Amino acid sequence: MRALLVPSASIDLSSVELLVRQLGMTPTRRSDDEAAITAFRQSPFPLVLMGMDDEGDRIVLVRALRASPSGAQAAIVLVARPEQLEGLASMIDAGVDDFLLLPLDETAAMLRLQLAERRLAERPAPLPENFELDGLCAVLLRESPLATCITTREGNAFVEVNEAFTRLFGYSREEMLWRTARDLDLWESPIEQERLAARMREQGMVRGVESRVRTKSGELRDVLVYVGIAEYAGTPHIVTLFPDVTERKLMQARLQLSDRMASVGTLAAGVAHEINNPLAYVLANLGYAHGELSRQLARGAPGVLQPVSTALGEALHGAERVQTIVGDLKTFSRESTAEQFHAVNVRKVLDSTLNLAAAEIRHRAKLVKNYGEDVPPIHGNESRLGQVFLNLLVNAVQSLPSDGDAEQHEIRVTTRLDASGQVAVEIADTGAGIAPELMGRIFDPFFTTKPPGVGTGLGLSICHNLITAMGGELHVFSDLGRGTTFQVLMPSSREPIVPALLEPVAEYSGGPRGRVLVIDDEPLLCSALERILRPHHDVVFTTLAAEVLPRLEAGERFDLILCDLMMPRMNGMDFHAALHRLRPELTGRVIFLTGGAFTPQAKAFLERVPNRRVEKPFNARTLLEITREVLTTAG
Numbered sequence: 001m002r003a004l005l006v007p008s009a010s011i012d013l014s015s016v017e018l019l020v021r022q023l024g025m026t027p028t029r030r031s032d033d034e035a036a037i038t039a040f041r042q043s044p045f046p047l048v049l050m051g052m053d054d055e056g057d058r059i060v061l062v063r064a065l066r067a068s069p070s071g072a073q074a075a076i077v078l079v080a081r082p083e084q085l086e087g088l089a090s091m092i093d094a095g096v097d098d099f100l101l102l103p104l105d106e107t108a109a110m111l112r113l114q115l116a117e118r119r120l121a122e123r124p125a126p127l128p129e130n131f132e133l134d135g136l137c138a139v140l141l142r143e144s145p146l147a148t149c150i151t152t153r154e155g156n157a158f159v160e161v162n163e164a165f166t167r168l169f170g171y172s173r174e175e176m177l178w179r180t181a182r183d184l185d186l187w188e189s190p191i192e193q194e195r196l197a198a199r200m201r202e203q204g205m206v207r208g209v210e211s212r213v214r215t216k217s218g219e220l221r222d223v224l225v226y227v228g229i230a231e232y233a234g235t236p237h238i239v240t241l242f243p244d245v246t247e248r249k250l251m252q253a254r255l256q257l258s259d260r261m262a263s264v265g266t267l268a269a270g271v272a273h274e275i276n277n278p279l280a281y282v283l284a285n286l287g288y289a290h291g292e293l294s295r296q297l298a299r300g301a302p303g304v305l306q307p308v309s310t311a312l313g314e315a316l317h318g319a320e321r322v323q324t325i326v327g328d329l330k331t332f333s334r335e336s337t338a339e340q341f342h343a344v345n346v347r348k349v350l351d352s353t354l355n356l357a358a359a360e361i362r363h364r365a366k367l368v369k370n371y372g373e374d375v376p377p378i379h380g381n382e383s384r385l386g387q388v389f390l391n392l393l394v395n396a397v398q399s400l401p402s403d404g405d406a407e408q409h410e411i412r413v414t415t416r417l418d419a420s421g422q423v424a425v426e427i428a429d430t431g432a433g434i435a436p437e438l439m440g441r442i443f444d445p446f447f448t449t450k451p452p453g454v455g456t457g458l459g460l461s462i463c464h465n466l467i468t469a470m471g472g473e474l475h476v477f478s479d480l481g482r483g484t485t486f487q488v489l490m491p492s493s494r495e496p497i498v499p500a501l502l503e504p505v506a507e508y509s510g511g512p513r514g515r516v517l518v519i520d521d522e523p524l525l526c527s528a529l530e531r532i533l534r535p536h537h538d539v540v541f542t543t544l545a546a547e548v549l550p551r552l553e554a555g556e557r558f559d560l561i562l563c564d565l566m567m568p569r570m571n572g573m574d575f576h577a578a579l580h581r582l583r584p585e586l587t588g589r590v591i592f593l594t595g596g597a598f599t600p601q602a603k604a605f606l607e608r609v610p611n612r613r614v615e616k617p618f619n620a621r622t623l624l625e626i627t628r629e630v631l632t633t634a635g
Contacts, residue, residue, distance in 0.1 A: 001025045001117065004045035006036040006061065011051030015104050016079055020049070023113060033061045037068075044070035046120050047113075049100075052080035052087065059094045063183055066095040071178055072157035075116040093182065093190075119154075147223075147242040149176075150232055156180045156193075159237065168223075168244060170216035188212040188220055200227055200238075213242070275322075276595030280616035281528035283319045286312060287620045288531055319617070341470060343377040343493035344385060346415060346423060353389040354413065357397070364400040365409035365429070372416040377497050378423045378490040380470040385490075388463045388474075392427045392486045395459065399431025399484060422472075423492055428485040434478040442476055511628030513537055514559030519545050519575070520593060521567045525616075529562065532620045533627070545570040552582050560631055561586065562614075565594040565602060573605045587611075589634050591626060 003025045007013045013029075020027045025047065030036040040048070048065060050058055058078070065071050078091055078099040088099055098116055100109050141148060147165040151158055158176045166173055169186060176184065187193050192211055199206050206227035212220050226241040293309040354367065361367050378385075393411070400409045414426040434442065443464045467474045472490040518529045518541035526541040533539045540558075542548060546569060552558075561579075565572040572592055580587050588611070594602075595616040606613065612626055 001047060001120075002043075002045050003027045003047040003049060004036060004040060005029045006033070006048070006050040007031070008051035008053045008058070010054055011079055011081070011102065013049060013051055013079060015102070016049055016100065016109075019104065019106060019109055019113065023110065023117075033058075033064075036061065037064050040065055040071075040074075041068050044068070044074065046074060047116065048074055048076045049079055050076070052078055052084045052091075054084070059090060062091065062094040062096055063179075066157065066178070066180065066183065068178060071095075072152045072154060073120070075120050077113070077116060095180070095183075147244065149240050149242075151180075151238045151240065153229070153236055153238055156182075156238070159232070165242070168215070168221065168242060169213070170219075184216075186213050188214055196225060196227065204229070276616040278522070278524070279319065279322060280593075280595070280618060281522065281525040283617040284525070284528035284532055284620060284623075286315055286319055288528070291620065341379055341381055343495045343497045344380050344382050345497055346375065346378050346385070346425060346490070347371050349382050349385050350389060350413060350415070350425070353386050353393065356390060357393045360394065360397045361411055362406065364397055364402065364404065364406055365411045366407065368410055368412040370412065370414045372414075374417055375415045375423055376417065377493040377495075379493040379495075380472070380490055384466045384470065388466055388488065389425070389427070391459045391463050392488075395486075396427055396429035396431065396484070399429050399433075417492070418489065421492060422489045425488040425490070426485055428483060430483040433480040433482055433484055434476070435480055439476065439478065443474070511536070511624075512559075512631045514627075514631050515540070515557060516560045516562065516627070517541070517548065517558040518562045519543075519548060519567075519572075520562075520564040522564075529623075532623060536624065537627070545572070545575040548575070549578055549582065552579070552586075558586065559589065559634075560627060561590045562627075563590055563592055565592045565606075565613075573602065576605075576609065576611075589630060591630055 001024075003020050005013050005017055005020070005027050007029070017027050017029075028039065028045070030039050036048075036050075039045075050061065052058065062076060065074065065076060075097050076095060078088065078096045079102065080088065080099055081102050085101075088096075091099075097119070098112055100112060141150075141160065141162045144162055145164055147168040148162045149158055149165050150160040157178050157180050159178070161173055161176050166176070169176070169184075171184065181187060181193060182190070188211075196206055196209065196211070199209065206225055209225045211223055211225050213223055214220055221244060223242040223244055226243075228239050229236050230239045231237070232239075290309060290312040293305055293312060297305055297309060350369075350371075354361075354369075358367075396411050400411075409430045410428075411430075412426075412428045414424075414428070416424050416426075418424045443460050464474045467488055467490070470490065472488060475487045475489070476484065477487065478484040514537050516533055516537045516539050518526050518533075518539060520526050520529070520541070521543050523543055526543065530539045530541055537560075545563065545567060563572045563575055570578075576587060576590060579590065590611050592606070592611055592613040593616060594606070594613055612630055614623055614626055
């Protein structure tokens with residue numbers, strides 16, 4: 001047997017050479033690493049003995065020998081002194097099979113060399129350098145969409161990899177052949193390979209074990225590992241398949257996010273309900289006070305009350321904006337009622353939305369407004385349009401650098417009438433743009449081009465759904481590196497815009513007077529309702545529905561009942577059921593007050609019963625009109 005000896009600066013291997021000759025081997029010396037590598041590649045040596053280097057550079061030599069075509073079949077034995085033992089672990093990791101300690105114990109050293117010789121006899125012969133797969137095996141390996149590699153049983157050096165395997169890891173085929181996974185640092189953790197090897201020893205195969213590998217660029221990817229033994233070039237080899245499950249992991253993350261969003265939606269509905277209760281009496285009282293002041297001013301009251309009336313009007317406007325925000329929470333929780341579409345001044349909606357986004361815009365870009373003079377009203381919903389425009393504006397702002405010069409960037413808002421008669425609203429930015437390969441997914445739920453933690457990937461999907469529901473279209477045009485334009489196309493309205501007028505309570509024109517019972521767990525809301533209804537009805541109120549039942553059982557008469565749907569102890573649904581048993585003739589005279597039916601039971605109940613309902617918060621005029629209708633119909 002031929003043996004290659006490579007001494008180091010501190011170990012000359014003379015005693016080892018004598019031992020090699022005694023075993024009948026033919027030694028060949030090479031004085032440095034480069035000469036040793038050249039000799040090994042020209043005529044591979046079954047046995048390599050090298051002296052330990054004090055600097056630890058022999059790791060490079062070991063890896064270079066292992067990467068050679070016959071490197072996996074050679075036995076590499078390190079010769080070291082006892083004080084160099086600490087460095088042996090890294091050398092073994094690099095591919096050293098065994099070691100000898102100086103001074104030599106000839107008997108022990110001879111036995112260890114004989115064992116190395118025996119292990120060599122058990123290793124498969126090296127493949128010829130020009131060996132190529134053919135036939136069915138070649139087709140299966142080449143065409144398989146699964147990343148597949150073939151490695152030697154001893155040394156685990158790659159002898160063949162397919163194209164899917166090189167795509168997964170980012171190395172070329174030439175970079176991987178005759179190197180090991182450890183050489184290329186392909187596993188996230190060094191112990192991962194040991195874990196899989198242990199399973200192979202125990203079960204003879206590995207089936208679908210989840211693991212994580214590292215690509216050439218350092219990216220970690222989740223994979224399933226399948227390992228088996230198959231004959232290759234006449235000898236047993238290890239075949240490993242790596243289905244890439246990164247997409248599955250992403251889908252799991254998206255589903256988890258969807259679950260969290262559903263939970264947030266439920267929370268949003270609950271928050272909307274809790275806000276709507278106090279907001280209901282704030283709006284009711286503001287409306288009442290503003291109406292009374294307006295009535296007094298109309299009768300010639302002192303001008304000193306005019307500023308008070310103005311202040312109340314502004315407070316009422318602010319409370320109505322809160323009402324819109326709460327309505328958005330209900331929409332997010334999928335508990336909103338059917339939208340009302342009517343003629344909308346798109347310019348007014350844009351201006352209101354731009355006011356909300358002004359603080360974000362002014363630090364990153366110039367705002368340019370280009371409103372067409374001939375743009376008619378559109379058919380839609382102000383709140384939903386405002387939600388869409390705000391989302392598109394925020395996206396435009398986030399596409400611009402946060403630390404750039406605002407004078408160098410622009411957000412342009414344009415309205416015009418297109419050739420088809422639709423109203424076009426365009427929001428354009430001079431930001432980073434969107435890559436062409438991503439354009440087809442831009443409206444997909446959970447897809448986002450933003451960094452992790454910045455966006456959920458739901459905004460554009462929701463915008464697309466809202467615009468489509470209003471009969472419109474949402475398009476995107478982008479030039480990578482130059483900017484993006486989102487275009488909203490909406491049908492124009494055939495109806496004129498009806499201005500929203502605040503009508504004072506005193507202008508309500510009667511209807512049948514009745515005895516009205518108010519049931520709500522918010523005492524202040526009960527007081528507000530009584531204040532609105534008192535000029536037109538006789539009002540009794542209570543905060544506990546259960547207290548009403550004995551009074552009804554005793555025969556107390558009510559012409560109308562306003563009942564909150566969600567209350568502690570006895571809710572509106574339970575009260576309705578009890579009322580049906582005690583006084584069934586009154587069930588049709590119940591008007592439900594609801595701040596957002598956010599439970600499945602409440603939703604099903606409202607869909608089942610025909611009773612009128614009033615959404616909190618409400619204005620006085622709406623409440624009085626509904627009470628008049630129910631009293632007139634029931635009477």
